[in-house]
Amino acid sequence: MIQKVLSDNRMNLLFQPYKMLSLIPIIIIGASLIGFADSTDSISPLLSILRKNYSPETPLSAKFSQTIYWSVREKEEKRKGRIILAPGDRFRVTLDKETFVSNGETFWQYSAGTNQVVVKRLADVDRSTLPSQIFTRYIAAYPFREQGRKKGVAQIAWKSDSVDAPYTTIQLWVREVDGRITRCVLIDRNDNTFTYAFTAMVFGKNLPKEMFEFDVPKNVRIVDMRK
Numbered sequence: 001m002i003q004k005v006l007s008d009n010r011m012n013l014l015f016q017p018y019k020m021l022s023l024i025p026i027i028i029i030g031a032s033l034i035g036f037a038d039s040t041d042s043i044s045p046l047l048s049i050l051r052k053n054y055s056p057e058t059p060l061s062a063k064f065s066q067t068i069y070w071s072v073r074e075k076e077e078k079r080k081g082r083i084i085l086a087p088g089d090r091f092r093v094t095l096d097k098e099t100f101v102s103n104g105e106t107f108w109q110y111s112a113g114t115n116q117v118v119v120k121r122l123a124d125v126d127r128s129t130l131p132s133q134i135f136t137r138y139i140a141a142y143p144f145r146e147q148g149r150k151k152g153v154a155q156i157a158w159k160s161d162s163v164d165a166p167y168t169t170i171q172l173w174v175r176e177v178d179g180r181i182t183r184c185v186l187i188d189r190n191d192n193t194f195t196y197a198f199t200a201m202v203f204g205k206n207l208p209k210e211m212f213e214f215d216v217p218k219n220v221r222i223v224d225m226r227k
Contacts, residue, residue, distance in 0.1 A: 046154060049179030053203050060085045062201035071191040089122060090212040101214040108214035116221040152176050
C-alpha cells in the first residue's frame, strides 16, 4: 500500500501542474485556449496556432525534462521522460523507470524499480492527473499575459492572488514560428518550482494503436484493481 501511494504521488508530480490547474493543470478538459487571451492583439495569431497544436484531437509526442525545486528543503530533483498523446485519453508516458499507459479504457502503471504493474479502469483514475489534461485544461482556461519576445520565442504568464489557486504563477515560453511550447514553469503557494522543458515535439503524426497498449513483462507482479 505504501508503494502504491508513493507511485501515485510520482504521477501527480509528473503532471503536477495539471492538477490544479492540477497538473498543470493543463492539457485537456473542457476549455479551449479561449482563456489564453492577451491584452493586445499581437498574441492572437500565436493563440490560433496553440489552439490547433494542443487540441485534444491532435496527436502529440515530445521528450521532456522535469526539474522540481523544493523551497523548504532547498533541494532540486531532476528527471527525464517522454510523453505521447492521442485522441480519446490515450497516452504513453515514461519517466525514468516508470511507465504510464492508457488505451482510453484501461490504465497501466508500471514501475521497473518495484517490478510491479497496477491495472485500473481509466474511468477510476482522477482525470485531473491524466496527461491528456496537461496542455489544454489549465493553460487553456487561464488568462495569460505576454511578458515579452526574444529570438522568436514569446514569454507569457498567468498570476493569481487567490488563496484557492494551487499555483501562484505559470509561465510559458512559446515559439512564434510554430506555436510549440518549449518551456513551462509553475510556482505553487509554498514557493516550490516545477519546470518542464520540451524537445522533439511532433504534432499530428499517426500513431499505431499498439503504442497505447502495455505488454506486461515476465515475472512482474500484477495488481489488477478492475476486479
